[in-house]
Amino acid sequence: MMRQIVWKEWRENRWKYGALWLVFNLPILALSVLLGVSRAARTPFADLSNQTFMKYLPLPVFESAAIVTVFLFATGFLGLTTFLPEVEDKSVFFLFEQPLARWRYALAKIANGAGHVALAALAASLLAPAAVYGLMLLGGKVTVAASGAAFGVVMAAALRAGLWSALVSIAAFAGCALIGSVVPRWWLATIATFVFIICLMNRVLSSSRFLGAADFFDLFASAPQGSYNVSGNFGTANWLTVSGNLPLPTDFVHWHLLPTLTPVALLCLFAAAIAWVFQRKELR
Numbered sequence: 001m002m003r004q005i006v007w008k009e010w011r012e013n014r015w016k017y018g019a020l021w022l023v024f025n026l027p028i029l030a031l032s033v034l035l036g037v038s039r040a041a042r043t044p045f046a047d048l049s050n051q052t053f054m055k056y057l058p059l060p061v062f063e064s065a066a067i068v069t070v071f072l073f074a075t076g077f078l079g080l081t082t083f084l085p086e087v088e089d090k091s092v093f094f095l096f097e098q099p100l101a102r103w104r105y106a107l108a109k110i111a112n113g114a115g116h117v118a119l120a121a122l123a124a125s126l127l128a129p130a131a132v133y134g135l136m137l138l139g140g141k142v143t144v145a146a147s148g149a150a151f152g153v154v155m156a157a158a159l160r161a162g163l164w165s166a167l168v169s170i171a172a173f174a175g176c177a178l179i180g181s182v183v184p185r186w187w188l189a190t191i192a193t194f195v196f197i198i199c200l201m202n203r204v205l206s207s208s209r210f211l212g213a214a215d216f217f218d219l220f221a222s223a224p225q226g227s228y229n230v231s232g233n234f235g236t237a238n239w240l241t242v243s244g245n246l247p248l249p250t251d252f253v254h255w256h257l258l259p260t261l262t263p264v265a266l267l268c269l270f271a272a273a274i275a276w277v278f279q280r281k282e283l284r
Contacts, residue, residue, distance in 0.1 A: 009112045016078050017116045023074045024124035027063055028131045035135065050146035053136055057147075058154050060128035064161035067121050068168045068204050075117055075169045076197045079176030082113050083274070084189055087181060103275035106181070110174060110271050117173045118166040125162025129154050167263035168211070172200055174270035181277050210262040 022029075048056070083106075133151050136142045176193045183189035203211040 009109060013078075013081075013113070016081065017120070020074055020078055020117065021120045021124070023071055024063075024067060024120050025127060027066060028060065028124075028128045032131065032135070048136055048139055048141050050142055053142045053147055054150060057129065057133060057136070057151065058157065060132045061125075061154065061158050061161050063128035064121075064125045064158070064165040067124060067165040069201055072169065072172050072197050072201055073194075075172050076176040076193050078113065078117065079173035080180045080189055080193045082109055082173075082177040082180060084180035084183075084186065088184055088186065102278045106275045106278040107271060110177060110274060113177065114170040114173055114267065117169050121166040121169045122159075122162040125158050125165060126155065129158045164259060167260060167267075168200075168204060171263040171266040171270070172197060174267045174274070175200070178270045178274050178277075181274050211259065 129151075133147075133154075136147075137144065175196055179189055179192045179196060183192055200211075
């Protein structure tokens, strides 16, 4: 029965998952189109070489900033529509007649949606720097031999940022799914979702040690005499500091668990609340 539920979710929501992937990758898609049609847009890349490519290569890590800010509204919409349509038209009660516990049905939908959200966020975070690096290699002035190690450093930073943005995104998804399961009216649920996303975004961009990321996107790179310096912080917690002479990467700081565990705790809390709500729903 669980397999049928997952297949049902895919058939009904595949266009939403596809739209989410498209939204998350809009920055790199827009950049690719712009570089393809505008000679002026290609001008800043004219001075690229094995000594200067780090001026631009770390910048796509900012993709994770978009995922946990403006694109969080897209994640919230996906979460809201996970339960709201079938709660509003009461078709969920037909599903309750199937040989599957209500709480298992609810958790299956949450797990399925959260998995798609996490995968989309992580893939977009890694695709952006990979695509920019590919464009640099296509220019012919940057070689893999001279830039490969530094590219590995940037991809490691993108992986960390991607994992964190994925965790924040699934927490937002679960929170909005909870709103959709308890608020039976579209307009009211939409307002509640908007307020929730704004509040979560505020905490993400604040200096809170639980979800704060005020300094994480203070990312910079310089390449005079072949040196580079890439750093990132979540509030007061430094997750990444890489510096040295190209092309050799140097050191990483330890992972900090608090910004990691907080979204996981929120996901578990929201999922448990949804399971509780569905277990006690009655037809009215």
